[in-house]
Amino acid sequence: MALKCVAIDDEPLALELVKNYVAWFPALQLVNTFEDAVSGAEYLRNNPIDLLFVDINMPDITGIDLVRSLAVKPMVIFTTAYKNFAFEGFELEAIDYLLKPIDVKRFGKAVEKAVEYYKYKNTFTKEGEDESLYVYSEYRMVKIDLKEIEYIESMEDYIKIHVHNAKTILTLMPLKKVLEKLPEDKFQRIHRSYIVPVKKIISIQGRKVKLADIELPISDSYADFARRWVKM
CATH class of the missing domain: 2.40.50.1020 (LytTr DNA-binding domain)
Incomplete structure (x- = not known):
């Protein structure tokens, strides 16, 4: 089953890039995209998803504040144009963060982590398997x-x-x-x-x-x- 994803970024070109990358990975299913954090947050409060790609620096609210506001938090991969990643992201236990411009191989590694963590959280370990x-x-x-x-x-x-x-x-x-x-x-x-x-x-x-x-x-x-x- 593919992970249901949402992407939020106020930069249209960056959002389009994430949209294209998601399409290359059968493990992902993009269900919606948003160019403003407020609309994205409203959608997430009413529609459960598995994985969120969200820009950190947005004009209305930051990606970090958006994630913090959600009562039910999906797995999160932050995207950012800045090397200095906010400490608050540590507290939110993001799967990964991607530095813009995002490289497809680096994107793939982040997706792999999300898929592995999803399996870890949603399946039982069989006897004899590596834990x-x-x-x-x-x-x-x-x-x-x-x-x-x-x-x-x-x-x-x-x-x-x-x-x-x-x-x-x-x-x-x-x-x-x-x-x-x-x-x-x-x-x-x-x-x-x-x-x-x-x-x-x-x-x-x-x-x-x-x-x-x-x-x-x-x-x-x-x-x-x-x-x-x-x-x-």
Whole structure:
């Protein structure tokens, strides 16, 4: 099934370009376009869609304010002529943002992310399939293979996801929230600041969990984890 899309941009040429690009991707179905944000917002409040392409800088209201005003938010791909992307877009968890003039290959990558995230949110993972975690980092939705996570560390309002042989991923999310997204039988919290993958624990001695490259503390609140780990 194709994702139902709407495009909003006050620049007719930019809007036409997005319209043409959408037509090249069978995974997308463009249901409407708007040259002003007010009309677009009114349509979105009454017509559920899957994916929104929206310009950030528009004269009546910004694309960011438009998305924030929606009670039911679709997946969002922002388009902008400016390299400095507003921090508010981070809070709205956009799938991606595209810098104008938009390149078709870059457009395709953003579409691929949207399709993958839609499948992730709307289908159940079958036993034996790779499982993934999606988080918002560096103004984009990032897909992380659960098998590659070494451990997760809290940094006040942010968390650092340490990934095997890859750059550490920083995202604005409390540790409690990311724990809710992870399978309980595969990841366990051992401290107010740490979550670990159960299968990557090499040993537990005293109040220390040994992983491949680091030892992490077990806090008093999670002291019973050592006993439960033996049975896992």
